[in-house]
Amino acid sequence: MSFHEVRFPTAISRGAQGGPERRTDVVVLGSGHEERNARWADSRRTYNAGYGVKSLDDLHAVIAFFEERRGRLYGFRWRDHLDFKSRAPQQPLTATDQVIGTGTGTQTAFQLIKTYGSTFAPWTREIKKPVSGTVRVAVAGLEKIADTHFTVDPATGVVTFLPGHEPEAGAAVTAGFEFDVPVRFETDRLEISLTGFQHGAIPNIPIVEVRR
Numbered sequence: 001m002s003f004h005e006v007r008f009p010t011a012i013s014r015g016a017q018g019g020p021e022r023r024t025d026v027v028v029l030g031s032g033h034e035e036r037n038a039r040w041a042d043s044r045r046t047y048n049a050g051y052g053v054k055s056l057d058d059l060h061a062v063i064a065f066f067e068e069r070r071g072r073l074y075g076f077r078w079r080d081h082l083d084f085k086s087r088a089p090q091q092p093l094t095a096t097d098q099v100i101g102t103g104t105g106t107q108t109a110f111q112l113i114k115t116y117g118s119t120f121a122p123w124t125r126e127i128k129k130p131v132s133g134t135v136r137v138a139v140a141g142l143e144k145i146a147d148t149h150f151t152v153d154p155a156t157g158v159v160t161f162l163p164g165h166e167p168e169a170g171a172a173v174t175a176g177f178e179f180d181v182p183v184r185f186e187t188d189r190l191e192i193s194l195t196g197f198q199h200g201a202i203p204n205i206p207i208v209e210v211r212r
């Protein structure tokens with residue numbers, strides 16, 4: 001899939017509106033009881049970047065970004081300011097934030113993940129776009145050193161342990177990180193009225209998560 005490893009302007013995405021979406025079929029029976037079925041196993045995030053546009057310079061930046069992405073053709077990174085860490089946004093990262101696997105003594109590759117919830121039906125989300133330089137990893141609670149004990153692919157979110165540093169069997173492999181959301185524009189056309197904008201109108205700039 002065509003993807004540019006570049007982030008949408010964060011100053012604009014900070015004011016955007018949006019969040020996760022799920023698809024659930026709900027059938028109400030004649031008795032009044034319901035049957036519910038999840039059509040999607042994973043949620044999908046959508047945003048409207050127009051809410052973050054505060055000036056004509058912001059509009060210019062969005063247009064330039066849109067043109068370089070060729071509309072819907074190329075995906076890009078998006079900072080979700082409510083959900084961009086392995087833990088709550090205002091909490092400091094640690095190497096034990098998320099369990100990403102258990103060592104076998106031979107396994108070297110582990111996908112970064114983030115788990116939501118803990119009691120009833122936890123949902124695990126694969127993290128494919130970690131932010132370079134933010135990933136911290138620990139094995140059995142002992143933090144490891146990047147590029148000495150492990151490497152991280154910022155385009156896939158795969159942590160790879162280097163030869164001689166494979167996690168021992170039964171050891172918990174954990175990680176802390178920042179991440180972006182892989183997205184694309186949900187339109188090939190930006191329709192913006194400068195007159196309306198000067199009077200406070202918000203342009204519609206739809207963004208949708210892409211599943212990789």
